Amino acid sequence: MIIPFRKMHGLGNDFVVLDARRAPLPITPGRAAAIADRHTGIGCDQFIVMEPGTEGADVFMRIYNPDGSEAGACGNATRCVAELAMADSGSGAAAVRTISGLLPSERLPDGTIRVDMGEARLGWGEVPLAQEADTLHLPLSADGVSDPAACSMGNPHATFFVPDLAALDLPRIGPELEHAAIFPQRANIGFVQVLAPDHLRLAVWERGAGLTLACGSGACATLVNAARRGLSARAATVSLPGGDLRIEWRDDGHVLMAGPTATAFTGMIDLDAYPA
Numbered sequence: 484m485i486i487p488f489r490k491m492h493g494l495g496n497d498f499v500v501l502d503a504r505r506a507p508l509p510i511t512p513g514r515a516a517a518i519a520d521r522h523t524g525i526g527c528d529q530f531i532v533m534e535p536g537t538e539g540a541d542v543f544m545r546i547y548n549p550d551g552s553e554a555g556a557c558g559n560a561t562r563c564v565a566e567l568a569m570a571d572s573g574s575g576a577a578a579v580r581t582i583s584g585l586l587p588s589e590r591l592p593d594g595t596i597r598v599d600m601g602e603a604r605l606g607w608g609e610v611p612l613a614q615e616a617d618t619l620h621l622p623l624s625a626d627g628v629s630d631p632a633a634c635s636m637g638n639p640h641a642t643f644f645v646p647d648l649a650a651l652d653l654p655r656i657g658p659e660l661e662h663a664a665i666f667p668q669r670a671n672i673g674f675v676q677v678l679a680p681d682h683l684r685l686a687v688w689e690r691g692a693g694l695t696l697a698c699g700s701g702a703c704a705t706l707v708n709a710a711r712r713g714l715s716a717r718a719a720t721v722s723l724p725g726g727d728l729r730i731e732w733r734d735d736g737h738v739l740m741a742g743p744t745a746t747a748f749t750g751m752i753d754l755d756a757y758p759a
């Protein structure tokens with residue numbers, strides 16, 4: 484089966500996007516992983532399938548990591564898919580549903596897309612953690628980092644506050660922390676340096692993907708955890724290796740994320756060339 488695909492990215496966090504809104508596509512976790520492979524597939528940080536929207540959504544977005552695991556949230560892909568839905572409808576707003584909830588989005592006057600990522604979930608069972616613990620101070624450490632905070636943005640995140648991001652060996656400690664026993668569903672691991680109360684520098688070791696140039700849900704979780712710790716305001720610029728996101732944790736608990744989207748190229752893919 485030969486179908487069109489679109490390669491998009493938000494700050495270099497890149498996606499292969501397939502459109503299954505008109506007819507279902509034969510996508511399995513293994514096929515998603517094979518297409519995401521940077522050597523033998525198209526290559527991407529996340530493999531995205533657009534499905535028909537339900538219950539107030541313009542589109543349902545299914546998210547696969549390159550290891551084939553399915554994720555409940557992807558902030559950067561939400562902006563990209565919302566932009567496609569807006570282009571289709573000719574409107575400046577779109578609602579994207581994921582397995583974790585409904586995410587209303589809008590185009591801002593500067594052309595960036597802002598998504599309401601929903602409420603940050605702060606309970607230990609919501610992250611989830613393997614046992615009851617204070618999500619503001621997890622009993623977890625690795626070489627050079629300790630005492631993270633955790634929350635869920637529809638997917639699990641832990642945030643380590645560090646004095647110098649550049650001093651860390653992220654490819655070494657990232658996998659160990661992602662797979663720590665305290666995270667029964669593994670976790671995305673953020674490492675943040677507070678530059679000012681309204682400016683955070685972040686790198687994220689993503690669950691199922693490794694280091695990426697940007698993680699939108701990670702930027703949201705980082706702002707929430709920094710504000711809970713009294714280290715930042717409730718609105719800040721989060722600088723990632725791929726660029727900046729503007730994050731706000733509203734008083735009603737919802738987290739807003741604004742940033743750019745881009746299409747790198749489009750093409751055709753033969754799904755049968757990849758194992759089902």
Ligand SMILES: N[C@@H](CCC[C@H](N)C(=O)O)C(=O)O
Pocket residue numbers: 496528529546548553554555556557558559560638639671689690691692695697698699700701
């Ligand atoms: N890049 C994404 C997050 C993708 C999912 C994540 N790796 C997970 O498994 O939860 C983002 O922009 O939020």
